[in-house]
Amino acid sequence: MKILAIRFSGLGDIVMLLPTLKALKERYDAAITLLCDEANIKIKEISCGIIDEVIGIDREAFRQKNVVRSLQSILQIFKLWKKFDRVYDFQSFGESAIISCITGGERFGAVKREWMRKCYTHSVPYNTKCHRSEFFAKIAGIQKIRKPKLCVTQKSRYATFLDPHKKTIGFNIGATKENRRWSEKKFFELAQQLLPRYNVLVFFGPKEKRFLHLFNDKRIIKVYDIDLVELAAALQLCDLVVSNDTGPVHMAAALGVPTLTLFSTGDDWQVGCLNEKKDFIKKLPIDSISVDEVMQKIEGLLLHA
Incomplete structure (x- = not known):
């Protein structure tokens, strides 16, 4: 199974997301691709093998209205169409919900605004009254998660x-x-x-x-x-x-x-x-x-x- 996980930022949230990604990887024997901000793409190298591929999006280009860089990011997004069996939107932004729609396949997310419900095939209420790692687990339907772990082999x-x-x-x-x-x-x-x-x-x-x-x-x-x-x-x-x-x-x-x-x-x-x-x-x-x-x-x- 091929799974796309969407979490643009921040770095700490991506670290807290790793136990949920590990659980999904083990449950479905899945290859995990993470869609995130370009600044965080090297998280794959220290993810202990949890993340198989990273796709970086230059969201700063949209804020700066840089046309060339924005078009490059849009092209990256459209390349995701029908590439994955499941998509998990752990960002809960309007833009991440739309990206989920574009990809096709089964789509899981938290509904922050009512219109976003149409973007997912499976949804949970948006909930900030729990630890962030627990919120990620609920989106993925994971009951019990472990603590985050990073793996470093190089010496400083x-x-x-x-x-x-x-x-x-x-x-x-x-x-x-x-x-x-x-x-x-x-x-x-x-x-x-x-x-x-x-x-x-x-x-x-x-x-x-x-x-x-x-x-x-x-x-x-x-x-x-x-x-x-x-x-x-x-x-x-x-x-x-x-x-x-x-x-x-x-x-x-x-x-x-x-x-x-x-x-x-x-x-x-x-x-x-x-x-x-x-x-x-x-x-x-x-x-x-x-x-x-x-x-x-x-x-x-x-x-x-």
Whole structure:
């Protein structure tokens, strides 16, 4: 059986989707193709063999009204026609529902707007009152799911910069929205407190590279301009990852790394990491979380690691 799974973004959601895809793969002896944003196409390489193929869509081209790139993405979508036996729409957007219609075959999705019901042959109500991973499982008709797992075989080049006698703490300072981002100044202050006893890795996404100059302590190991495979390898070096609520913290959790997530608008019960060794702090605004509060949580997690 050939199955198409649609989940454009975000990275953390795709990681949380992996247990459902694994269950579908095992139940139907299926080949799994993931339709996602181009930024996430390398998830296949660390999916432990769950994902067989990835098709990247340049949705940013539509937002920027780039005609050439938009037409290329549209062509990609029409190539999906009658290629799959089943399509699972895990995005629940209007555009993903329409893509489901185009593909043909059996179509599964969650009805966010009434007109979307016509796009699916099997549907469930759209429900945000459960954990995101449970919502994905309900769309697929999976009763019990496992925890996400990522597989990394390559070694990180950043390992050579670590003091082998110290534990390593990673900071992911980025977020999808500014109101979900603990400030770079507080992350730097936290690093200053940790550096005498720990290695500190700081992960910078494309939007956070503007803060590189602020982390001017030579003891800080700065990680940037890397793909998802390299990111996973570097996260695996950590004994703990402190992060805003965004994709890399879910990657760390799926690699078995203890995590501390800083929330503003999100909730752990709904979008939190699924690893056993984890903690979180939630405050609004997020910058009202103090460095001392984070330090206390770090010490507690490392004590029981």
